[in-house]
Amino acid sequence: MHYMLQFYENPEERGKHKDPAKVEAYFASWNAFIGTLAQSGAMVSGNGLLPPNTATTLRVTNGTPQVVDGPFADNTEMLGGYVILDVADLDAALDWAAKAPCVTAGSVEIRPVLPPPGV
Amino acid sequence: MDEARRDTTAQARLAARESYGKLLAILAARTRDVAAAEDALADAFAAALAQWPEDGVPSNPVGWLLTVARRSAGHAAARRQTAERSLAMVQMLEDERNDTASDGFGDDRLKLMFTCTHPAIAADAQAPLMLQTVLGLDATRIAASFLVAPASMGQRLVRAKRRIRDAGIAFAIPEAEDIPVRLSAVLSAIYAAYGTAWDDVAGADPRLAGLAYEAIWLARLTVQLAPEQPEALGLLAMMLHCEARRAARRGPDGNFIPLRDQDVSLWSRDMMAEAEAALRAAARVSQPGRFQTEAAIQSLHAQSRTTGERLHGPLAQLYDVLAGFAPTTGVLVARAVALAENGEANVALSQLDAITGAETYQPWWASRARILWLCGQEAAAREAASRAAALSSDPGIRRFLLAGGYRDGP
Numbered sequence: 233m234h235y236m237l238q239f240y241e242n243p244e245e246r247g248k249h250k251d252p253a254k255v256e257a258y259f260a261s262w263n264a265f266i267g268t269l270a271q272s273g274a275m276v277s278g279n280g281l282l283p284p285n286t287a288t289t290l291r292v293t294n295g296t297p298q299v300v301d302g303p304f305a306d307n308t309e310m311l312g313g314y315v316i317l318d319v320a321d322l323d324a325a326l327d328w329a330a331k332a333p334c335v336t337a338g339s340v341e342i343r344p345v346l347p348p349p350g351v
Numbered sequence: 352m353d354e355a356r357r358d359t360t361a362q363a364r365l366a367a368r369e370s371y372g373k374l375l376a377i378l379a380a381r382t383r384d385v386a387a388a389e390d391a392l393a394d395a396f397a398a399a400l401a402q403w404p405e406d407g408v409p410s411n412p413v414g415w416l417l418t419v420a421r422r423s424a425g426h427a428a429a430r431r432q433t434a435e436r437s438l439a440m441v442q443m444l445e446d447e448r449n450d451t452a453s454d455g456f457g458d459d460r461l462k463l464m465f466t467c468t469h470p471a472i473a474a475d476a477q478a479p480l481m482l483q484t485v486l487g488l489d490a491t492r493i494a495a496s497f498l499v500a501p502a503s504m505g506q507r508l509v510r511a512k513r514r515i516r517d518a519g520i521a522f523a524i525p526e527a528e529d530i531p532v533r534l535s536a537v538l539s540a541i542y543a544a545y546g547t548a549w550d551d552v553a554g555a556d557p558r559l560a561g562l563a564y565e566a567i568w569l570a571r572l573t574v575q576l577a578p579e580q581p582e583a584l585g586l587l588a589m590m591l592h593c594e595a596r597r598a599a600r601r602g603p604d605g606n607f608i609p610l611r612d613q614d615v616s617l618w619s620r621d622m623m624a625e626a627e628a629a630l631r632a633a634a635r636v637s638q639p640g641r642f643q644t645e646a647a648i649q650s651l652h653a654q655s656r657t658t659g660e661r662l663h664g665p666l667a668q669l670y671d672v673l674a675g676f677a678p679t680t681g682v683l684v685a686r687a688v689a690l691a692e693n694g695e696a697n698v699a700l701s702q703l704d705a706i707t708g709a710e711t712y713q714p715w716w717a718s719r720a721r722i723l724w725l726c727g728q729e730a731a732a733r734e735a736a737s738r739a740a741a742l743s744s745d746p747g748i749r750r751f752l753l754a755g756g757y758r759d760g761p
Contacts, residue, residue: 233519321521322471344519 234276234345235317235325237332240309245337246283261333269315269328278315309338316345359404366412367396371487372572374417376459378424380522385484385512387424392487395420460485461576462522464569467511468536469520476511478540483508485572486565496562497547534577538586538642541569545590563594574629584633585643591626592649595619607747609756615656623653641676644669663693680709688718696725713742720757732757 248258262280269275287303303310312334319325322342329340371392378388395416409415467481479493488496494504514520525533545566570587577583599613608614630646648669655662670686683706691699699722709715716739723732733755740752 235519321523322469322519323521323523323525325519326471342518344517 233319233321233325235319235322236343236345237315237317237325237329238311238341238343239313239332239334239338240307240341241312241334241338242309245334246310246312249283258333265331265333266315268331269317274317274319274324274328276316276318278313280313281311284310312338356404359408360400362408362412363396363399363403366399366416367487370413370416372460372463372485374413374420375484375487376463376522377417378420379515380459380462382424383516383519383522385515386509387427388420389484390427391420391424392416394423460572462524464537464540464573465525465533466515466520466522468533468540469515470536471518471520472511472514473507476507477536478543479504480508480511481537481540481569482544482565485569488565496544530577530580534573534580534583537573538570538582541566541573542586542642544569545593549593563590563597566590567594579636581633581636581638582640582642584629585640585646588626588629588633588646589642589649591622591629592646592653595622595626595653601747605747607745607751607756609751610652610656611759613656618653626650639672639676641673644673644676648673663689667693667695680706680712681714684709684712684714684718688721691722691725696722700726711742713739716742717752717757720752724757 245258248254266275266278269278284303289300289302289304291298291300317325317328319328325342329335329342332340334340374392374395375385375388378391379385382388398419399412399416403409403412463484464481467484468477472480479497482488482493482496483490490505490508491501493508494501497504499507524530545563548563548566567587567590570583570590573580573583574587595618596610596613598619599615599617600608602608626646627650630643630650633643633646648666651662651666651669654660655666667686667689670682670689673682674686684703687699687703687706690702700719703715703719703722706715716735720732720736720739723735736752736755736757740749743749743752
């Protein structure tokens, strides 16, 4: 099954991007995690994302487009990246999720990818 | 219906009961589609009830049911899907047949229990789902057992099954290192089923009849499938000790009879012996836990009543151990009473007062009545007893409390 793992980070974790004392260790942990994932053959694709303040949200209400500066929802935990995995079942996806650096500094949401029609 | 026919029907029912969980687990293992597997199984049982009385019971009834259910699942898949997909389904069924031919039914029911209690399934759906999939109980009956409206229980079960399929929850025994944690969810679900039955002390609610038996059946099955797990043995021992006293818990007039006044000759010796054997087997593993401690408490109660020995000290100690494993409101309340019975009523009262969020918890008020009485606070005890009575839906318990049942010591 294909799953999307969405990596959410709390404000403190996101702050590490801009903290010279922490940024190196931060990216090292993600590189190690993604590297292991890619080597295992379970990873289909994935990306990290620029911080939420770079987000733009579009909504069309009654035919009027509304462009808003910022992310869709103003949560404390924000989406920082995602991967698509091809694994046997939820437990295998959970095992990978448990290894993500943000799992202790935010959360990982696991969603099955919608199968193509007819399956 | 003649005798032979009745006999065949009975055999079909027996095969259904004994093999339901195994068959469902096998059918759903690959597709993870519990609802589709249930439909296929229902078709197979209907076919058995129609054919066996005519043609006789097949030599391998379970194999027969599996073959018919698979055919039915295949047909349903063919109706739903394209030719290509049905081919895949046929292939899958073939693989499955080879699998099950090689290792028999194995631990399929245990797999099913682990699936039903996967942490990704809502906690309030786990025990009902297990009763439905492993034992084949229908949603209406389960709803009654958990005192929930049939429609909402039906919804809860449908949602849980959809989740198994869509979220991709595996039909598998967890990795060895995960088993203790995951098994505890299985045991908790069985305990929840038994607890629901036990709350109906009277056996007055016909909707709960048999649920205790089903829970014990599941515990026996778990012990059979995971014999080296001491907590599974502990749970079984605890439930058997409680169940052994069922006939003695009520007077002919429906009055509540507390443990200390029960007619010991009405207790089931067989169940008590089985409980003690299970507890001894658990103790040999030397890994104490919550359910073993609860079983040990019930064992002490039984010993105290049958020998007349006063065991208040050891009971209070065991409750301390239990509170270490499982500091739930129910356990903390029971521990306070055990302490009060052991001569420390004032300490027990402050322990009871320290439990928060128990204002509408009936056992808290009933225990308070007993502890206040032991503290010599007669009027306050009477008031607590009437609060407890007001919170009880059971007329026998209300009568017991209002008549001052909290005054007589064990």
